[in-house]
Amino acid sequence: MSERIDxxxxxxxxxxxYAARIGAEIEDVKPGWARVAMRLxxxxxxxxxxxxxxxxxxxxxxxxGAAANSFGTKAMALSVGIDFLAAPQVTGELTAxxxxxxxxxxxxxxxxxxxxxxxxxxxxxxxxAYHTGKPLREDGDGNEG
Numbered sequence: 001m002s003e004r005i006d007x008x009x010x011x012x013x014x015x016x017x018y019a020a021r022i023g024a025e026i027e028d029v030k031p032g033w034a035r036v037a038m039r040l041x042x043x044x045x046x047x048x049x050x051x052x053x054x055x056x057x058x059x060x061x062x063x064x065g066a067a068a069n070s071f072g073t074k075a076m077a078l079s080v081g082i083d084f085l086a087a088p089q090v091t092g093e094l095t096a097x098x099x100x101x102x103x104x105x106x107x108x109x110x111x112x113x114x115x116x117x118x119x120x121x122x123x124x125x126x127x128x129a130y131h132t133g134k135p136l137r138e139d140g141d142g143n144e145g
Contacts, residue, residue, distance in 0.1 A: 005031055009072045012136050019062045022055070026066050032100030032108075034066035037093050051088045051122075060112040060125045063096040067110060068129040074136055075108065080127035092117025098125075106131045 013034075014026045024038040038044075038059055046052040061080060068075035088094060098112040112125035 005029060005070050006072060009070060009136065013066045013069050016062060016065065018058075022058055022062075024059055024062045026062075027095075029066050029070050031070050032067055032103075032110075033098065034063045034070065035095060035097045036063040036066060037095045039093050040089075040091060045090060049090065051090055051094070053082075053084060056084070056088070056094065056114045056123045057082050057125070059094055059096045060098070060114050060123065063098040064110055064112055064125070064127050064129070067098045067100060068108060068131070069136060071131070072136055074132045074134045075129045076132070078107075078128040078130050080125060082123055082125045084123050086116075086120055086122045088114075088116035088120070088122040089118055094122075103131075106133065 010029060013029055022038060024036050027035045027037050036059060040051060044051055044055045094114055094116055096112055096114045098110050100108055101111050102109045108129045108131055110127050110129060113121050114123040115121050
């Protein structure tokens, strides 16, 4: 597996509008691997003043999507599970790293870790992706591009 991905693929994966909406930015992506970070703000906290579990899940899911689609073909989540291990710091950054563990045909199994600004692993996730084999983007003529 190559350690580099096509810059066009990097741009497509980095253009995720949901990631932008929650403030998640792709720091690095390679085939089957990604690291995504977000700076926490008061809007990421729940009614108890803690980082909302959905924020941690969303960050992991953005990283999962980046890694699964890093091969240049469309992939989508079939299932994702999360275990919350610790309450993260409410300031600073959260970071999610994901890696492809196993791939058999069109199925890929991925593991994700979410860490807070102190480096504490606050959540672990796992997920299955379905790799369609279809290109991420087609040119204006409907051809692969």
